[in-house]
Every structure is written in C-alpha cells, then in structure tokens.
Amino acid sequence: MPSSPRPPGRPRTGVTTEVFAATLRTVQEFGYARATVERIAARAGVAKTTVYRRWPSKGELIVDCLLDAFGPAPLEKDAGRAELMSTTIRWIAAKIGEPGVGDAFAGVFSDAVSDPALREVLAARLQEPYRLALLSALDEPSQRVLFFIDVVVGTLLHRMGMTGEPMVDADVDALVEMVLRYFAAEDQPADLPRKADPGAPLKSAPS
C-alpha cells in the first residue's frame, strides 16, 4: 500500500531524531524515572503534546528510541553458533554501555513489570524482532534461544539496574564463557563431573 499521496493539512515536523537524542541525554542526566516526557520534549525543543501526538506513551517512546539505538543485530552469515552468541552478548553489553541506553533499557523493562500493556509493546516491538533474527541465525530450538536471551539480557540488566553501571569486561567475558560452554556441552552430553543431582527435588533446609 503506497503511502505517497500526501494527506492534506500541515505536514508533521521531522523531530524524531531530535527527540531520540533528547531522550537519551535526559535519561542519562536525570535517570529513567525523572526523565519525564516534559523534560525530554523541552530538551528537544518541542511541546510535550507534540511528543504525545507521535508516541502514545512514555514507554513506547523509549522502545522506539532503543530500537533506533540498537539498530540491526550483528548476525553475520557463515558464523558459527559460538561466534554468533559471543558477538551478540558483546553487542548487547556494548550498547548498554552507551550513555543513556543502559538506563533506558533497564528502565523500560522495569516499568513493564507493572504494566501489562507496556509489556506487550516491549515484547512485540523490541524482543520479538531480535528473537526471530537470532532464531533463524542460530538454528536452535525456540526454547533454547529464549533461555539464551533471558540469561544474557537478565544478567546484564540486573547488574545495570543494581549498580547503575554496565558490567565490567571481566564479567562480560565470564558470561560469554559460561553460555558458550553450556551450549557447546549440551551437544555432547555428560562428560563433566556432577557432584550434585540437578534433578533432585528441592527441599529447603535453613541454616
């Protein structure tokens, strides 16, 4: 469906770029919660109402801003699974380290915990595309890809949310190492020592 025939009336001002930039800078300066739409709009040189004309909620603005900040996933064709996973982890970690991006990322996921509507938007617009890209690149069953994503994103976001800073390089290295070992080992099962039975029923025995 062509979108060419310009609609009547005054055309919209092209402010998307400025708003995204203002969003990241405001989040960086004030933190996620205090980066209000009003502040973001002011910094972008735009009225608050104009922002709400383009994005129905703060959450959706952040999601679009993150989509813009992350860009396409660096999934090289002809790359092996280990390389794809390693590159993906380091890519996410690096993006989270960019000013404002980590806070915005952690913040919008935080809000989504208590906001089912935002959770849907987040899942559909931000998670699903990357999940599908990873799914086709990795050639792994869906459940394993989901597990991979939850481990990586969960770990990185948790550290970010608790310290305000992204993980240090050594921890990113450890994360890569751990994930790669696990997925490599799953192909050639059971050759490592197991002192405990992971399938044992859980019973709490307080100390």
Add this chain to the structure above:
Amino acid sequence: MPSSPRPPGRPRTGVTTEVFAATLRTVQEFGYARATVERIAARAGVAKTTVYRRWPSKGELIVDCLLDAFGPAPLEKDAGRAELMSTTIRWIAAKIGEPGVGDAFAGVFSDAVSDPALREVLAARLQEPYRLALLSALDEPSQRVLFFIDVVVGTLLHRMGMTGEPMVDADVDALVEMVLRYFAAEDQPADLPRKADPGAPLKSAPS
C-alpha cells in the same frame, strides 16, 4: 543493649504479620504498582498512616516483607559447591513461585532502578546478607559469587518480569546445569571446544 525497659505511652499494635500477609496478597491480586500502600493497609485492617509509622517507604515495606518470605538461605554445612549452588538456585526459583513473592521481588528491583535510595536499602538489607552467607559457604572469591548471584537472580527476575510467571522447571534445570558446568569447568580450564575466541574485540557488523 537491652530493649526491655518499656517506653512510655501506648504500645504499638503487633500488626507486622498481618501487614506482610496483606502485602503479598495485594501484590498477587493487583500487581506490584497497583498494590498501593493504601490498599495493603486496608486489607491488613490498618490505617495507611500506621504503615508509614513502621516503614518509611513502600520499598522498605516490600524489602522487609521479602526478608520474611525468603527466610534464611538453605546453606547446608558439609555440602559441596555444586550442591550449594544447585540448592540455592532452586530455592530462589521456588520462592519466586510463591504467590505474590515473585511479583514483589521483581517489582522492588524494578523500582530500585530509578530510585538510588531504595537501591541502597535493597543492597544493604536484602542482598548483602545473602551474599555474605553465600560467600562464606561457597569459599569462592567475591567477584565470582557476585557473578553467580547476578546470573541467577537476573535470569529468574527477567523471565518473571516479562511473563508474569516464574520460569518453568525445564528452564530452572537448564540454569542449574549451565551454572554448575561453568563453575566446575573453571577449575580445570580449557578442555572444551571453542569455535570462537571469546576474547576477540567486539565490532558490530549489522546484517
């Protein structure tokens, strides 16, 4: 310092138990954000001001409630590292599965992302004690214990926050498996295939 000599005036009503119960039930019913202090107080049969007389903020109320819900960590003496880790992971996963606990847990961590004061409280009252307990039980360097905690809690909370439900058993099994393999392998380094160099510099190459 003895706390025996009763202070003058009307003694406080013992409502802690009721408030904690009301908190979990309200969170379960309304979700974290909509579980307002007013609703919690009402359900506990208590005035909102009474709650604020005991806990200085909603966040601290939740933290105390979680401390009560989790109880002491099940760190058995004479248990090996693998067993300790496995038990710990399954213990946290099980607690998160209890009604209200998972939502409260994810919710308070979410709020802490944008609230430095709450982050401090969370770190000092909830994370630190368990971290210290694990530290002495595991006999591992601090950084590795922190990494362990971030991976486990981060992964579980991320899944919880995104789906509203705790991880399924298969994923908890996978998490245990992954963590155990990693920490076991770190003792006897480099015997697994490595298709990619995890130490390679990261360069994004969008597809």
Add this chain to the structure above:
DNA sequence: GAGGTTTCGATACCTAAGGTAGCGTAACGA
C-alpha cells in the same frame, strides 16, 4: 488569495500514588 485541513505550542486540567500533617481518641504506666 481564500478556504479547508491538519499540526504546532501553550496552557490548563485530570488521575493515581507516594508520602506528610494535624487532630481527636484510645491504650498504656505512674
């Protein structure tokens, strides 16, 4: 250039929720 249509900025406003203040009353000890 006139009229129609839509966006813009500005302002005022609504609502939810965290949190506080003040007040009369109830429960304790002395």
Add this chain to the structure above:
DNA sequence: TCGTTACGCTACCTTAGGTATCGAAACCTC
C-alpha cells in the same frame, strides 16, 4: 487523673503520565 505515645481519619502536597482545548501556523486546492 495525668502524661505519653499510637491509633484511625481526613485533608493535603507533590510528581508524573496523559488529555482537552484553543489560537496560530503551514500546507494543499480552487
């Protein structure tokens, strides 16, 4: 009975997301 403190209640403040309204501006067509 008095002093002290906690209680419930109500009213209130503040922040922030989000909406409504309105005059002015920018565009197209006639």
